[in-house]
Amino acid sequence: MSTRVKICGIRTSDALDAALDAGADLIGLVLYPKSPRNVSLDEAAALTLRARHHGGADVVTLLVDPDDALVEAVAEKIKPDLIQLHGHEMTARVEAVRELSGLRILKAVPVGDAEDVAAAFDYLKPNGTRAQMLLFDAKPPADPGSLPGGNGLTFDWRILEAAKGRAPFALAGGLTPENVAAAIALTGAAIVDVSSGVESRPGEKDPERIRRFLKAAKVAKEA
Numbered sequence: 507m508s509t510r511v512k513i514c515g516i517r518t519s520d521a522l523d524a525a526l527d528a529g530a531d532l533i534g535l536v537l538y539p540k541s542p543r544n545v546s547l548d549e550a551a552a553l554t555l556r557a558r559h560h561g562g563a564d565v566v567t568l569l570v571d572p573d574d575a576l577v578e579a580v581a582e583k584i585k586p587d588l589i590q591l592h593g594h595e596m597t598a599r600v601e602a603v604r605e606l607s608g609l610r611i612l613k614a615v616p617v618g619d620a621e622d623v624a625a626a627f628d629y630l631k632p633n634g635t636r637a638q639m640l641l642f643d644a645k646p647p648a649d650p651g652s653l654p655g656g657n658g659l660t661f662d663w664r665i666l667e668a669a670k671g672r673a674p675f676a677l678a679g680g681l682t683p684e685n686v687a688a689a690i691a692l693t694g695a696a697i698v699d700v701s702s703g704v705e706s707r708p709g710e711k712d713p714e715r716i717r718r719f720l721k722a723a724k725v726a727k728e729a
């Protein structure tokens with residue numbers, strides 16, 4: 507089975523259509539006001555409806571340390587397929603968001619070393635009551651003003667050796683049309699997730715780069 511591709515940080519219907527027409531498997535919508543990719547609840551609901559009409563892709567709503575009211579509003583108004591938690595949520599909070607929303611959870615984990623990877627598997631226990639999949643991403647810069655993700659930074663993919671054979675995982679962080687095949691070959695990721703690497707500037711998706719990313723990812727194979 508070929509690697510699934512998530513195009514994250516979609517803000518406009520043009521960018522959405524470019525991703526869907528190019529064969530994206532998952533669409534990421536960022537609800538985080540500090541992000542240049544932020545969309546409102548209403549915008550996310552409209553983009554989700556458009557994706558549903560096109561068919562073929564799952565919609566992922568990305569949240570950072572959301573409160574209960576936001577989780578409930580997302581579940582009711584957007585009705586995505588998954589919620590991506592991209593903040594400092596610990597296992598109990600992930601479980602609570604799963605219960606409150608009734609949705610599958612993709613938990614983003616910042617990776618610095620092999621211990622981060624080994625510890626992340628606690629998010630998958632006990633059998634599906636917390637997150638359904640892990641997303642390994644680069645650690646954000648230490649600068650307090652930096653975003654928790656979407657920074658276009660890579661990490662040493664060899665660290666993910668510790669994850670191989672345990673459970674399918676998603677990979678993010680500085681992926682581009684130029685390096686995604688190498689990332690898949692080395693890590694065997696089930697999903698590759700990109701935002702900055704298919705943009706002309708923060709928040710502006712480039713349809714040609716989206717097409718190139720999908721093409722490169724879909725022919726790549728684990729080595």
Ligand SMILES: O=C(O)c1ccccc1NCC(=O)[C@H](O)[C@H](O)COP(=O)(O)O
Pocket residue numbers: 514515534536538541542543568570592643653654655656657658659678679680681699700701702703
């Ligand atoms: O994209 C953002 O602005 C963002 C803000 C806050 C938390 C996470 C955010 N993005 C995460 C992603 O887009 C992806 O899941 C992933 O980190 C890819 O980012 P990139 O390195 O830019 O390809």
